[in-house]
Amino acid sequence: MSDTPAGTLGVAAPASPGMRRFLPSRPGEAVAFALVALFLLAFLVVPVLTVVTVAFQDRATGGFTLAHFGDFLSNDLFTTSFLNSLYVSLMSVVVASLIALPLAYFTTRFEFRGAILVQTLGVLPLIMPPFAGAVAMGLLFGRSGTVNLLLGDLFDINIPFMEGLNGVIFVQSVHYFPFILLNLVASLKNIDRAMEESAQNLGAHGFRLFRRIVLPLAMPGYVAGASLVFIKVFDDLATPLLLNVREMLAPQAYLRITSVGLEDPIGYVISVVLILFSVLSLWVSSLALRGKDYATVQRGGGGLARRRMSRGQAVAAYAVIFLILALVLAPHLGLLLLSLATVWSFAPLPDGYTIAHYARVFAESSQYITNTLIYAGLAGLIDVVLGTTIALLVLRGRIAGARWLDYLAMSALAVPGLVLGIGYLRTFFGVTLPDGRSLASFWGIIVLALAVRRLPYALRACTAALQQVSASLEEAAENLGARRLRVIRRIVLPLMAGGLAAGFITSFATAAVELSATLMLVQSSGDAPLAYGLYVFMQSPAGRGAGAALGIIAVVIVGVSTLLSHLVAERGGGRKSP
């Protein structure tokens, strides 16, 4: 391994905020701030505002009113929904942590064959293709799913995995734990080995070492992941709807917004409440990290010292990892079976197998695949660029409002895709391109919608990565005469590489299966991404297999891209270190 910049500098004290305040002003920072603010204003705030103003309007007079918020507060259904959403989100964070911690710990801490493979497979649950994923989950874990049919035959019991709030917690944890896994792994890899060694010299080892030293140092990554899981579960409507749980806030908002021909303000009121609550919980999670410094100057050693495991330990570790992967990848196995099945109905396994569905998909819809790669790839790149810029402005910048950019960008998590889609049509349909077409019919608008919707994922990853980079490294470089932009390019970004990759992967993977905004914005099937094709297939009984096949293709594409970006990040990070 190459030596790190820090290695030549020795241990430097992290810069205090006070020091930074006296640095000379940077005009580039103001420009960056203005550009990001403009982007968020144009592609998030304005479109959303054009739609949610209904929440504040008196329906008879059109004037301003808060009566709808009063209705929200005094309605039992919404109070119950709010409490349910809160409970489910908290429990999902707990369960997702139980899944992610062992995977992250074993693969970063020990010499482990196929660590990258485990980390790649660990991302796949994020890619739960709409509809197809739901059917596959039902066929495996539903009341008449494989597991319960077998349990019923053998022991005459039936476990309601997919029912009620506990079902939501189960599915959400399996679905979103990769947020924690990815960010935690990135964080663990950045920990200064010297810290661990000092602790060992002082006599700490085993679990105590992990609990007192390793985990606290990896806190930025964990908090980034956990807050994402919390907010995402709080705002998610797909899973509760798939399990037919309606007494939660996001499904309530969705059901009201999507009623044909009714402008019920309560739906938008709930959207506003969701946005406010997301920002609030983000602020609370930032309190958890406040006043502490996670930056370390040692880099390039690949983080923690890797141990060899004894034979017994290895067996145990492999068993745990295998069990967890089997659980979280079960839906994808179900999806694979579904894509190969002739008919699968009320039986543990399909009646027969065929590859006809794949033949149909490749014959009818290969353009979906290229479109998805382009759209999700571009969206991921935009997100990483924006995420890094915002993280730098917040953590290193001196503009007072920078934190608000962070909150603003994160509020995108709480905006239902449909609201964003309608807002885009409302805002951009009147804008004509040079060739006379409407801006809203240009495929780039889908990319922007995807980028805005997935920006929070990349932003949290980038912030966590930057929190672990010591500002003293940058100051050292600046003292040696490097300009700000050069410092960012040569010092900061290479040190953040792991976090950037994690950010790109989460944005890219989830953008590849986004449907709700896409469904609003796609204007011709030639421009449509894969999720749209999946939707089209999954609306008919004969299309179920083909939809599943398209889902598997999505999973493979995202899996391969994830593997590639892991490899690029590892190699790139290593090479760029001087």
Add this chain to the structure above:
Amino acid sequence: MRSVLARPGGTVLGRRALGALAVFAAGAARAQTPAGAGKVSVVTSFSNDVTGPFKRAFEAARPGMTLDIQNRNTTAGVRFVQETRSNNAVDLFWASAPDAFEVLKSAGLLEAYRPTAQGIPERIGPYTINDPDGFVTGFAASGYGIMWNERYMRANRLPEPKEWSDLARPVYHDHVIITAPSRSGTTHLTIETILQGEGWEKGWGTVKGFSGNLRQITERSFGVPDAVNSGQVGIGIVIDFFAFSAQGAGFPVKFVYPSVTTVVPANIAVVKNAPNPAGARAFIDFLLSPQGQEILLEPTIRRLPVNPAVYAKAPQGYPNPFTGSIGMPSLHFDVVESGKRYAVVDSLYDQTIGTNLDALKRATKAIGEVETRLARRDNAAARALLAEARSLIDAMPVTQAEAASDEVTGAFTGRAGSPRQAELEQRWAAFAREKYQAAAAKAAEAARAAG
């Protein structure tokens, strides 16, 4: 290849002649109007399995025309047409849900067109096939009914249901699935038909009867056949073609039309300021031509043609609403009343059944258990208590007259002087919850009386 009768530049054939030609030259309409060339953009909620065969046949019959299909769910489709009205690029809106067309029509977003096709009657069951003002054209019919998974029924030893009231029997508890009427225009019409066919009070009793046995209320209509096809739930209340096309795809499902049912048209309409109005009309005419109507019989589509003559080509046992074998020809469907209370009925279902499903199910289950015991050993006192419990369940917060009154309907349109929608809904939900709890208490009392 096909000859082109009409040269570009002049309308050689009138539209009527064109329609007649389409009727008589079944197999391929050999005419092409010059203005009808080019791309026809269609926003539709139908899947590829439905649109694909029509697209291929239409493009073959009309060389030079292409059908550009944009799949969106009904909500997104309606919103799309609404939001892009300033610079409309859509020629046709093609979907099942009658309410979606109603919204577009009342927003002035549709263009009237009376198709030229011959031999299509005015009514199918109690409904007119076409919009009286000519804005919406029915091209196929579908009936509502009960679909079930045979393997599921066998494994759970369930008898095959025939009528809506069968589904209220205790044996089906927790085995039924439906879409909320607020989410599906066709479910709405089914509920409305039951209410009009049986009367407001008795009708709600029937609806609450089977609703007490629901496992789930899904938010999208295709969620129901999906759950039945995969065997997650045994019995679904669905529109017929979901069941027929599932059978066509090989799933072990069966379907029956109850005697009180609706046969409702699926529709198509020309969007206002369509970029290619001639092409749009040509496609509607094609849909209604014998060739287009026959495509409906394909195994993956299986909808009921609106042209009675086409049934001669249908396979054995194909349901035919024109022979009176399904639907309720006798029912007089009051369109005005139905239209007035549209949102009210949806909201009543959502508030009294949707959000209170658990309480309703508990009460229904308790009543069912006592009933099963009474079937073995009768007890008059317990029977009386059960009747009380049932009437508590059936109670509705508003009467038929109130449901269509300006005060109540105004809450859903934001009329000044009406209560706000959220206020009303909270009241209705609380009303139902209280009644269901009382019903469960009565059922417990009946259980004690039964000994």
